[in-house]
Amino acid sequence: MFRIEAYTSESQIEHIDLILPIIQNQMEFIGSSKSLEQTKQALLNAMKPVSRAVLFIGYNESDAPISFAFGNVGVGLQAGDYFWLNEIHVDASCRRTGYASTFLSWIENWLKKKNIYYIATMTGEKNIASQKLFKKNGFDLDNIIWMDKELNQE
Structure with a gap:
């Protein structure tokens, strides 16, 4: 079958170099092309000990990564702790099999065990497959209107 792991720090991540290609694939999909080394450094930075980031990795029966999700635990005045799902990616070979819903359900159950009862994410208006997945779940x-600003580094 498959297994899913949740990592809350970079020191917990098994075989980090094996998961980089699937992360890099998603980053390219959203228009952020980086080398494997740049992807690794970004992941290590995101998973540093002071972070409240969580990396979920799904592995197939051969222990090859087939999915990942990345997000951050935040705190709000309305809901207390919540989870912002930055990225979710399922390998093309596992799409349209029900696996993505199983993966998302596993993540939700993990969050509930951590007393996090609210999850939010976003997707592009043209990403109909993602919209269908989330609506189905x-x-x-x-x-919404997404607003962002890149701050200049001086």
Whole structure:
């Protein structure tokens, strides 16, 4: 079958070099092309000990990574701790099999065990497959306006 692991620090990640290609694949999909070394450094930075980041990796029966999700635990005045799901990616060979819903359900159960009862994410308006996945799994799809700003480094 498969197994899923949740990592809350870089020191816990088994065989980090084996998961980099699947992460890099997702980053390229969203328009952020980086080398494997740059991807590794970004992941190590995100998973540093002071972070509240979580990396979920799904492995197949051969222990090859087939999915990942990455996000951060935040705190809000309304809901207390919540989880912001930055990225989710399932290998093309596992799509349209129900695996993505199983993966997402496993993540939700892990979060509940950590007393996190609210999860949020976003996707592009043209990413219909992602919208269908989240809607199928009980997420509300709202119209929002995303605002961001890159701060200059001087």
